[in-house]
Amino acid sequence: MGEVGVVLAMLLAVVASGYLVRLLPVALPLPLVQIGLGVAIASLGWHPVRLDPHTFFILFLPPLLFLDGWRIPKVGLFRDKGVILELALGLVLFTVVGAGFFIHWLIPELPLAVAFALAAILAPTDPVAVGSIAARVPIPPRLMHILEGESLLNDASGLVCFRFAVAAALTGVFSLSSAALTFLWVALAGIAAGVLVTVAMGAVQRLLASRFGEEPGASILLNLLLPFGAYMAAEHIGASGILAAVSAGITMSYVELGGRALATTRVRRNVVWDTVQFALNGVMFVLLGEQLPDIVRAALKGPDLPVPRDFWWLAGNALAISFGLILLRLVWVWVSLRLSNFAARRAGRPGIMPRKRLILATSLAGVRGAITLAGILTLPLALPGGEPFPGRDLAVFLASAVIVVSLVVASIGLPRVLRGLELPPETASEIEEDRARQAAALAALGAIDTAGKPDPYDEKDADIHASAAEQVRGLYQHRLGGAAGDGAHPARVRVAEDAERFYRLAALAAERKVLQQMARHGQLSDETARRLVQELDLVEARYRSSTKH
Known part of the structure; x- marks a missing residue:
């Protein structure tokens, strides 16, 4: 060979x-x-x-x-x-x-x-x-x-x-x-x-x-x-x-x-x-x-x-x-x-x-x-003289x-x-992570409020846009621990995040299974199925990476 x-x-x-x-x-x-x-x-x-x-x-x-x-x-x-x-x-x-x-x-x-x-x-x-x-x-x-x-x-x-x-x-x-x-x-x-x-x-x-x-x-x-x-x-x-x-x-x-x-x-x-x-x-x-x-x-x-x-x-x-x-x-x-x-x-x-x-x-x-x-x-x-390198x-x-x-x-x-x-637990990293998550969530809420209108925008769809913005806003408020001022205990916030992650992963697995099944039976083109599954994989990768920290 x-x-x-x-x-x-x-x-x-x-x-x-x-x-x-x-x-x-x-x-x-x-x-x-x-x-x-x-x-x-x-x-x-x-x-x-x-x-x-x-x-x-x-x-x-x-x-x-x-x-x-x-x-x-x-x-x-x-x-x-x-x-x-x-x-x-x-x-x-x-x-x-x-x-x-x-x-x-x-x-x-x-x-x-x-x-x-x-x-x-x-x-x-x-x-x-x-x-x-x-x-x-x-x-x-x-x-x-x-x-x-x-x-x-x-x-x-x-x-x-x-x-x-x-x-x-x-x-x-x-x-x-x-x-x-x-x-x-x-x-x-x-x-x-x-x-x-x-x-x-x-x-x-x-x-x-x-x-x-x-x-x-x-x-x-x-x-x-x-x-x-x-x-x-x-x-x-x-x-x-x-x-x-x-x-x-x-x-x-x-x-x-x-x-x-x-x-x-x-x-x-x-x-x-x-x-x-x-x-x-x-x-x-x-x-x-x-x-x-x-x-x-x-x-x-x-x-x-x-x-x-x-x-x-x-x-x-x-x-x-x-x-x-x-x-x-x-x-x-x-x-x-x-x-x-x-x-x-x-x-x-x-x-x-x-x-x-x-x-x-x-x-x-x-x-x-x-x-x-x-x-x-x-x-x-x-x-340099051509002799073998000694002890190579x-x-x-x-x-x-x-x-x-x-x-x-x-x-x-x-x-x-x-x-x-x-060994003593390393709580500093957890505190740092919580602080970073909170700062990112607050920045995201501010961006939602100042994002303006998408292009194209039709006034008759104003209720749809408002509903979508409120839904995204709710996700970030949940990350902050519920209604931003209810003083939720950090431990309960982590339990809520873990529960959300569990159900989201289960839902993503079900979505992927249906898409793959539709592609196998010719109800969906393989190109479309591949693109949709990749989107789900990216979301799942984000949730799974968060479990490692």
């Missing part, structure tokens, strides 16, 4: 993994299932996929990092910015130095620069992998926000450190002062490139929409191309394409607040991006499983290092590095929280030290995933093994650590 057939098989494996993970009697994270399916594809003897490392990097990383930046909760990001920066910057540097020296001590034949490169690419964590575990064992929302924010920033910092370490391995030269200046340039210019490209593309979209109207398909496609444009623009000027993709995603979240896109465009765009994220993450883990047998064989027989190896030697080193990373993370989290607590008390603020189980959960949740895999596969195949096969194996071990440890350890852990 050719490469196209293998790619199609991997996509089918991603689809199958979504169902298989629900059928398994044991709770396994989705990435582990996808890796297993990839191994199954490799066992069929098909020709393995061979992608150019640079192409692989560009194909997978920009959209994933862009989406992370776009969807990360900004309130949680800024609220816990201190903790997130400690994990995303301080912990990355601590991991690169600590794990780099540890790997070099563990495997002396591995050059120090390569050991630092391996440590740098192992530093970033993967919130998608943690999220797949959280689907079975709920992680406290605030902890999940911290892990997401950490992953967003440590992707960039880890990959930039990886870039410097690889450059040192290729040239044999490393200057701390030069690296610091270069880091400032690639970071600041990369962030600026992402912001400028996003703002410029947003302006172009608005101009085209105002002149020619909005075409949802073209708008979505342009949005899909945005992370690649930001990445390539930054790389063209010698800046960090990784930071450009991240900053483009964050900027896009603010551009979107302008609300200029049509509602249908936003709904379709979210669906497309969900599919892209699921497919890219899934293909990467299936690809890891598909290449795992070859990775193990290359690590056992590779001529890149003059050291005897067997499977148990490889497994022992992989386990040692995996648990070393957990220990480094545990030490950093505990010490940084202690220092933050001490500084807060000295400043007169109440210091809070989380429970030991929560600290342990934060340490176990440092799961490696897609970013580590994409990065390690970009290691050069050879040095071994580094790829160790990174792949750490991904698998971290997934297994988290899926086994996190449920046990978090089980029965009581």
Whole structure:
């Protein structure tokens, strides 16, 4: 089977993994299932996929990092910015130095620069992998926000450190002062490139929409191309394409607040991006499983290092590095929280030290995933002189093994650590949501009163328009808690909203069933049925999304 057939098989494996993970009697994270399916594809003897490392990097990383930046909760990001920066910057540097020296001590034949490169690419964590575990064992929302924010920033910092370490391995030269200046340039210019490209593309979209109207398909496609444009623009000027993709995603979240896109465009765009994220993450883990047998064989027989190896030697080193990373993370989290607590008390603020189980959960949740895999596969195949890159096969194996071990440890350890852990409820988000709903409802009532007359308007239909306006006004007054001044208790308002949602969903299901039945019996054209069902789907999506908050 050719490469196209293998790619199609991997996509089918991603689809199958979504169902298989629900059928398994044991709770396994989705990435582990996808890796297993990839191994199954490799066992069929098909020709393995061979992608150019640079192409692989560009194909997978920009959209994933862009989406992370776009969807990360900004309130949680800024609220816990201190903790997130400690994990995303301080912990990355601590991991690169600590794990780099540890790997070099563990495997002396591995050059120090390569050991630092391996440590740098192992530093970033993967919130998608943690999220797949959280689907079975709920992680406290605030902890999940911290892990997401950490992953967003440590992707960039880890990959930039990886870039410097690889450059040192290729040239044999490393200057701390030069690296610091270069880091400032690639970071600041990369962030600026992402912001400028996003703002410029947003302006172009608005101009085209105002002149020619909005075409949802073209708008979505342009949005899909945005992370690649930001990445390539930054790389063209010698800046960090990784930071450009991240900053483009964050900027896009603010551009979107302008609300200029049509509602249908936003709904379709979210669906497309969900599919892209699921497919890219899934293909990467299936690809890891598909290449795992070859990775193990290359690590056992590779001529890149003059050291005897067997499977148990490889497994022992992989386990040692995996648990070393957990220990480094545990030490950093505990010490940084202690220092933050001490500084807060000295400043007169109440210091809070989380429970030991929560600290342990934060340490176990440092799961490696897609970013580590994409990065390690970009290691050069050879040095500038043509010699094989020292330790490449071994580094790829160790990174792949750490991904698998971290997934297994988290899926086994996190449920046990978090089980029965009581945390104070996060009422602030509920208060914020109620305030936003009230403000939106009041604005809607004001808009109804000042909307004027529709075009065309006939005076003989005045009673119909008045009735329609009163009906819509009643919906918003109900959202405000009944007759705007009856002082309804918030709990009763929530019960009323839940009841309305229940009956609305039942009614929508009945509408859809009748429309589909009419289309099947030829009483309604399929085009009309499809359009009416889509309208119902949009309404249902709105009601169902409100149940998640």
